[in-house]
Amino acid sequence: MIRIAIAATTTALFLTASALAQQPQQQPAPPPVDFSKVEIKTTDLGDHVYMLEGQGGNITAAVARDGIIMVDSEFAPLHDKIKAAIANISSLPIKYLVNTHFHGDHTGGNEPFARDGATVIAEANVKKRLAAGTTNGLTGVKTPPAPEAALPAKTYTGAFKLRLNGRVADLKHIPSAHTDGDTYVWFKTANVLSTGDTFTNGRYPNIDFANGGNIKGMIAAADVYLKLVNDRSRIVPGHGPVADKAALQAYRAMLVTARDRMEKLVKEGKSEADVLAAKPFADLDAKWAPSELASTNFIRVVYHSLADKTEKKPLLKRILRRS
Numbered sequence: 001m002i003r004i005a006i007a008a009t010t011t012a013l014f015l016t017a018s019a020l021a022q023q024p025q026q027q028p029a030p031p032p033v034d035f036s037k038v039e040i041k042t043t044d045l046g047d048h049v050y051m052l053e054g055q056g057g058n059i060t061a062a063v064a065r066d067g068i069i070m071v072d073s074e075f076a077p078l079h080d081k082i083k084a085a086i087a088n089i090s091s092l093p094i095k096y097l098v099n100t101h102f103h104g105d106h107t108g109g110n111e112p113f114a115r116d117g118a119t120v121i122a123e124a125n126v127k128k129r130l131a132a133g134t135t136n137g138l139t140g141v142k143t144p145p146a147p148e149a150a151l152p153a154k155t156y157t158g159a160f161k162l163r164l165n166g167r168v169a170d171l172k173h174i175p176s177a178h179t180d181g182d183t184y185v186w187f188k189t190a191n192v193l194s195t196g197d198t199f200t201n202g203r204y205p206n207i208d209f210a211n212g213g214n215i216k217g218m219i220a221a222a223d224v225y226l227k228l229v230n231d232r233s234r235i236v237p238g239h240g241p242v243a244d245k246a247a248l249q250a251y252r253a254m255l256v257t258a259r260d261r262m263e264k265l266v267k268e269g270k271s272e273a274d275v276l277a278a279k280p281f282a283d284l285d286a287k288w289a290p291s292e293l294a295s296t297n298f299i300r301v302v303y304h305s306l307a308d309k310t311e312k313k314p315l316l317k318r319i320l321r322r323s
Helices: 002-022 076-089 110-115 124-132 215-228 245-267 272-278 282-288 292-307 315-322
Strands: 041-046 049-053 059-063 068-071 094-098 119-123 154-156 159-164 167-174 182-187 192-200 234-239
Touching: 041 076, 041 234, 049 076, 049 234, 059 076, 059 167, 059 182, 059 192, 076 110, 094 110, 094 159, 094 167, 110 119, 119 124, 119 167, 119 182, 124 154, 167 215, 182 215, 192 215, 192 245, 215 245, 215 292, 234 245, 245 272, 245 282, 245 292, 272 292, 282 292
Parallel strands: 068 094, 094 119, 119 154, 192 234
Antiparallel strands: 041 049, 049 059, 059 068, 159 167, 167 182, 182 192
8 A cells, every 4th residue: 555655646746747847937037127228219211201219119100291100109118208209300299109019018108199199099909908908828927907098099990091191001900910909000102011010020029829819820911011012112020120021021931931840740749848849940040039038939939829729619509609
């Protein structure tokens, strides 16, 4: 009896240790940002359209005759610096602020810019995510619901046009890409495309699989963009420097390679721990991963976007619910 108990205890300990070994290591919290040291860099894209870089997602500012259309807003503590940088471009008011998705490094300025008079607009899922709060699929970190004043005042589904005097911005939703609420903004007359985080120039993207993101949607987004742009287009990515069509083509090729390799591993029944050990993107890392953590995170988000299954109700239950 004693031997059996010892054997059972040993087996249980072994299984527990094995399970723990397969759990991804907890990522260290990033150091807090000292926003007082952040400087805003402005790049002229032509035709009175500009890209602003600070801390967080890139910003686009398109000047019309009667106001400005702004795409994304970084973090609230940078509001005054961003506003000053835009004032150096034009004295006109910011009429519209477009959220390309719900993440805080793109929507943090919603409340202060709305207070200044800008109308915040986003795809409908952005408002839902901000209002409900979200959980990071990689870290488990929870973001609480945003205050009412930080929510988009106007939402759309599918497509929407913003019009100012001498300026049109085409907003279109890309489903299930970086998140489930992504918007790209096309300034056709300026030949400028703002992509949000569906495109990150020269680095692996984050795919927020816990909030509707999927690598297949990321590839679909790149396909849409490649049909819009030409060799003279200026592309404002979610992160990274201003891009051109060639950079976008290279990005798409990387995504397709990553999808194909991961799909094979998923079909073979590999676990997250298995694919991390396999390092399926090792040859891509030199160009696309600025750190080991970035490499690991990209493996994990691609894996989960392909391996995780959305729970579906049985057909009979769905029919009964409708009746």
